[in-house]
Amino acid sequence: MNTKSALFKEHMVELRLFGVLLGLMVVLSLISDRFLTVDNLTNVLWSVCLIGIMTTGAIYAPITGGIDLSVASMAALAGILANVFMNTLGMNWIVAILITLVIGAGIGWLNGVVTTKFLVPAFIVTMAAKTYLFGVAMLVSNGDQITIMEPAPFLQIGIGKLLGIPIPIYIMFTLVILSHILLKKTVFGRRTIAVGANEVAAKLTGVNPDRTRIIVYTISSVTATIAGIVMASLTQQAYAMNATGYELDVITAIVVGGTSLMGGSGSVVGALIGAVMVGFINNGLNLLDMPSAFHPIATGIVILVALIMNQGVSVPAVLKKWFARPGAAEAAK
Amino acid sequence: MSNNVKSDLLLECRGIDKNYNGPQVLSKVDFSLRRGEIHALVGENGAGKSTLIKIVTGITNRNAGTIVFDGHDVPVEHNKNASEKLGIAVIYQELSLIHGMTVAQNIFLTKEPLLPGLPFIDIKKMNAMAQEMIEKYGFDLKATDIIDKLPIAQRQTVEILKALSNKASLMIMDEPTSSLTAKESERLFKIIRMLKAEGITVVYISHRMEEVYDLSDRVTVLRDGKLVSVLEGEEITPAEIIRLMIGRELTEDESHHKMVDKRDREVVLEVKNLSAEGKLNDVSFKLHKGEVLGFGGLVGSGRTELMRAIYGIDAFDAGEIMYLGKTYSPTVxxxxxxxxxxxxxxxxxxxxxxxxxxxGNIGIANLDSISSPAGFVSRDKELERTQTAISTLNIKPANPDHLVGNLSGGNQQKVVVGKWLIRDLKLLIVDEPTVGVDIGAKEEMYQTIDRLSREGVAVMVVSSDLPELTRLSDRIIVLRKGRIIKEFTEGVVTEEEVLRAASGIVEGGAK
Structure with a gap:
């Protein structure tokens, strides 16, 4: 009985989120009869894929108390680089993907090194990376929308199906499972959580915080690179603007999923549910024919609400205190 | 009492009671300060000095008693702003200064002089005003110096200037010399005497008896939350103050105060001529199997620094560490x-x-033994280790999933100790093991250390709690200014002897 309730408690956040997700689905299906169709749901899951893949790696930075803002630029650059390697330099598609992954890992490693060894805040380091990676992407692609026509196996990554389910969905679920195991079941996961929970205590207990952080940013860049390759294949396009703004969706998904930006805890499954919710909200706005300007407004509100909920403060209590203040001051006089 | 005639007392506290929802921290304490005196407040750790100061400065509120400051009754709902307005200032080491700002900006923060008729700061005037104050007191500062670039001693003088600009009539200094060099301390004493000459009352809190002896006009001694005595003039001698602070004679049954000589046992750790710039000076000692070696000394005497160097957190400049007979260059x-x-x-x-x-807290120190070579953590092993730690140390609640932040201080400390106990432990370093720990957990901690020592673990204990230090140690080394000044190896050691050594009165006095 004890272990059962503990298990329930441990997955409380995920369960609550899942409840909210179901509620959202009910509301959307009541509002629009186009919502609960196989086509629409597949569509949502598909668009959720890219964000979902990115979150599986990007989630580690917040768990250490940091952040990675460079994932979207990294993804765009990855698609462009893979295309150059395959179609300009004529490399085999597998070799091209591997080289792209190595470059992605190198950029993440650099983010980690600058953050830990040169003591620049992760926010600034990855914002700079976001900017220069976008610049490199523009430079390499001439700012063009390059259509990728071949090789055929590469294009299958994005558009192929296995047992009727799109391959990107397999990739996403594989990464979610791997990332979940990495965070919950491995020494590295424990160290990451410890660094975020109390860096000094972790250090005195034998954890090397710098090494841990460098690995964290490397992983983040690698999953962004994978997302970029999937995106290039899916859209058959290499374009520097392809993922613009995705880093905010990624952070939204992570935060909505119950990971604190202060570090020390996190849930990969929660972040996946978060990504699906972001997808549903955008989908809902589409179904309601709302102008696209409403998408960022909705995303912004969702981030705020999720953060307020994660802080664990009671909203009614805050409001009560706020409104009680002038009255109380008068009474004291 | 509250007539308008100015009495010669600046502050008069009567019958101050304070309890933090439980243990009585202060009971019926009287404390009075004359105008323009230097008044030392002394007592062992936990005697109630800080609480009394917190009550006077309004950081915490008293449960009973009256306070009159400069002829005004101070209400129970006293607060920090109100105390500043009354003219009470606390000189912190550096906490309240804003880095990146100049000396003048810090002194005049929130009361900057403005350009006539405009909402802009008159920087020229502000710098000139600050410089004028600096020159008046002959401080070694410039109004335009940035705080970050100043050494601690000079930051302290900025704090004092800030208090002066607030027209403070009472300045409270808590261990002001703990991070100063001898020369810097001398300069501070000169400043304190200058403040006295201006009619400002200074409350001086220090464990350094020779400073108290040199400076003070009067000394208030607290012990266990009660006023013991107020000394004046000729009555003030270091030996007398220490006697009053400790306040009890050793009784026969306190046999655990007896040193146990274990120096014939196998040497676990040997430290040779260890030095670290400004922290440690030529420290050498040996630690034996099953021995509990206590480290006494004042705050800032280098005890913590020594432990950190041995464990591998901070580097040292010279000397050698030998562990189990081999040269050892430590990393965590x-x-x-x-x-x-x-x-x-x-x-x-x-x-x-x-x-x-x-x-999670216990697992992180034991990842090596609970994970596979591939790096996967065994949840079962981890839980088993945790259960062992919980039952050996009696951690409450005995729920492995409980967040450590929600445990009581004593149980938190048990977790910190517990993560090491389930290892093959050879040497345990504990720095202030029972600060903020309730009495029950304190005794359990002592029993744990006793048990470890019986099992052959070598233990180094740093403690400012003298009864604790004498209770636990088989041998005591006293540090002062980064050097070993005294070693107690046999017989019965009293708290008084340790404190005298720590204060620099090594062989003097009767006893």
Whole structure:
């Protein structure tokens, strides 16, 4: 009985989120009869894929108390680089993907090194990376929308199906499972959580915080690179603007999923549910024919609400205190 | 009492009671300050000095008693702003100065002179005003110096200037010399005497008896939350103050105060001529199997620094460490792998990970033994280890999933100790093991250390709690200004003797 309730408690956040997700689905299906169709749901899951893949790696930075803002630029650059390697330099598609992954890992490693060894805040380091990676992407692609026509196996990554389910969905679920195991079941996961929970205590207990952080940013860049390759294949396009703004969706998904930006805890499954919710909200706005300007407004509100909920403060209590203040001051006089 | 005639008392506290929902921290304490005197407030750790100061400065409120400051009754709902307005200032080491700002900006923060008729700061005037104050007192400062670039001693003088600009009539200095050099301390004493000459009352809190002896006009001694005595003039001698602070004679049944000579046993750790610039000076000692070696000394005497150097947190400049007969150059990871355990001084900042569970806190120190070579953690092994730690140390609640941040201080400390106990421990370093720990957990901690020592673990204990130090140690080394000044190896050691050594009165006095 004890272990059962503990298990329930441990997955409380995920369960609550899942409840909210179901509620959202009910509301959307009541509002629009186009919502609960196989086509629409597949569509949502598909668009959720890219964000979902990115979150599986990007989630580690917040768990250490940091952040990675460079994932979207990294993804765009990855698609462009893979295309150059395959179609300009004529490399085999597998070799091209591997080289792209190595470059992605190198950029993440650099983010980690600058953050830990040169003591620049992760926010600034990855914002700079976001900017220069976008610049490199523009430079390499001439700012063009390059259509990728071949090789055929590469294009299958994005558009192929296995047992009727799109391959990107397999990739996403594989990464979610791997990332979940990495965070919950491995020494590295424990160290990451410890660094975020109390860096000094972790250090005195034998954890090397710098090494841990460098690995964290490397992983983040690698999953962004994978997302970029999937995106290039899916859209058959290499374009520097392809993922613009995705880093905010990624952070939204992570935060909505119950990971604190202060570090020390996190849930990969929660972040996946978060990504699906972001997808549903955008989908809902589409179904309601709302102008696209409403998408960022909705995303912004969702981030705020999720953060307020994660802080664990009671909203009614805050409001009560706020409104009680002038009255109380008068009474004291 | 509250007539308008100015009495010669600046502050008069009567019958102050304070309890923090439980133990009585202060009971019926009287404390009075004359105008323009230097008044030392002394007592052992936990005697109630800080609480009394917090009540006077309004950081916390008293439960009973009256306070009259400069002829005004101070209400129970006193607060920090009100005390500043009355003219009470606390000189912090550096906490309240804003880095990146100049001396003048800090002094005049929130009361900057403005350009006539405009909402802009008159920087020229502000710098000139600050410079004028600096020159008046002959401080070694410039109004335009940036705080970050100043050494601690000069930051302290900025604090004093800030208080002066607030027209403070009472300045409270808590251990002001703990991080100053001898020369800097001398300069501070000169400043304190200058303040006295201006009619400002200075409350001086220090464990350094010779300073108290040199400076003070009067001394108030607290012990266990009660006023013991107020000394004046000729009555003030270091030996007398220490006697009053400790306040009890050793009784026959306090046999655990007896040193136990274990120096014939196998040497676990040998430190030779260890030096670190400004922290440690030529420290040498040996630690034996099953021995509990206590380190006494005042705050800032280098005890914590010594422990950190041995464990591998901070580097040292010269000297050698030998561990189990071999030269040892420590790093934290190596120390843990070699059987060291480390319980740091500040539990919240350095010891616990409050946001994660007991299991998480204990697991992190034992990842080597609970994971496979491929790096997967065995949840079962981890839980088993945690259960062992919980039952050996009687951690409450005995729930491995409980967040450590929600445990009581004593149980948090048990978790910090517990993560080392389930290892093959050879050397345990504990720095202030029972600060903020309730009495029950304190006794359990002592029993744990006794048990470890019987099992052959070598233990180094740093403690400012003298009864604790004498209770636990088989041998005591006293540090002062980074050097070993005294070693107690046999017979019965009294708290008084340790304190005298720590204060620099090594062989003097009767006893």
């Amino acid at each position: 990871e190596k120390s843990i792998a070699s059987g060291f355990g480390f319980v740091p001084e500040e539990r919240r900042l350095q010891g616990i990970m409050g946001g994660i569970s007991i299991t």
